[in-house]
Amino acid sequence: MGAGPVSGGVLARLRRGVWPGANPLRRRTDLFEPVALLVLSAAAMVVLLCSFIASQAVLRDHLAQVNAEHVDRHQVTARVLSAVPGDDAAVVRSVAVGWGAEAEHVAVIEVPTGTQLADSVPIWVDPQDRPVPPPRTRSEATQAAGTAGAAVLLGSGAVLGGLFAAARWYVVKRRLAAWEEEWAKIGPHWRHHHP
Template sequence: MGAGPVSSGVLARLRRGLWPGDNPLRRRTDLFEPIALLVIVLAAAVVLVASFAASQAVLRDRMAEVNAERADRHQVTAQVLGEVPGGSSAIRAVEVAWGDPPAPRHAAVIEMSTATPLADTAQIWVDRADRPTPPPRTPSEATQAAGTAGAAVLFGSGLVLAGTYAGARRYVGRRRLAAWEQEWARVGPRWRHHLR
């Protein structure tokens, strides 16, 4: 036995399920569902493009920030002067100093993890004005932010589209039941007459 008739039968049933055709029992509401499904599929394609565009825009902006931070910040070796009281169990405050003569010496209090052992020196990040600053963001952080933005657009829009389609199907189902009730109210008495 070949697979041709089986696959063509499946395709025919799928086509009939999606498009009611010219069945004499077809109602106007029967056309609504396949049209709504087509609109939802087209909207989903637009959402895919929009989520890709959003993620690319976020990636471009975040990479520009990463490059600007890398150009503005650099690492220096600072001498650890001592721990400052008032830290927490996870973070401690440490006073550090950096700069070689004849340049002016800079000092600041920075936060360090308590998991890092306190040494004589520490690598810190400073900006162009020699002020302590957080390390520059990495390209992987920019990529993660872009992926999150794209996924948020995709997930949020998917929920809206699914909710819209479910609401439309519910509305059509109610309309269909109301139409059947009206027809039965008209036809039902005639059927009861035939049954006696």
């Protein structure tokens, strides 16, 4: 004789494994895991969408700033005029530099330690001929956007994971307490009928 027909296929067994169904031994707490998995999956999709939106917003803002800086800033060649006294840094030192017709503009900037008097150094200036940092690049804007998106993704993932773990711990605690309570009622009868 054959073993009889298999009730359901692989998909049916998988569905029963994920969703408990009408099993007479099923408890209310058994529904928590599939429902939590469904909620967690939906939340993960929302988190992915939010991290994408955040990174795109940061990228737009940073690219606008990069474009504005490239319009407003220009590079000039300045001549080192004198060292600033008392500055003995190992890598960079402060010096006075001048640029423009007959060094009409003067400022104190940091240059590599080996820079000598009368050496030429490139500097960036704004429309008012004040020294400013070099304009940021598109790759720096992209990196900032990626960092923002990753921060949203990792932070939200940690919060969701923590919430799921806390909820699961609570449900397992409740499940064990219910089993203990039921065993207190059934245990003495079971021991009496089954030596």
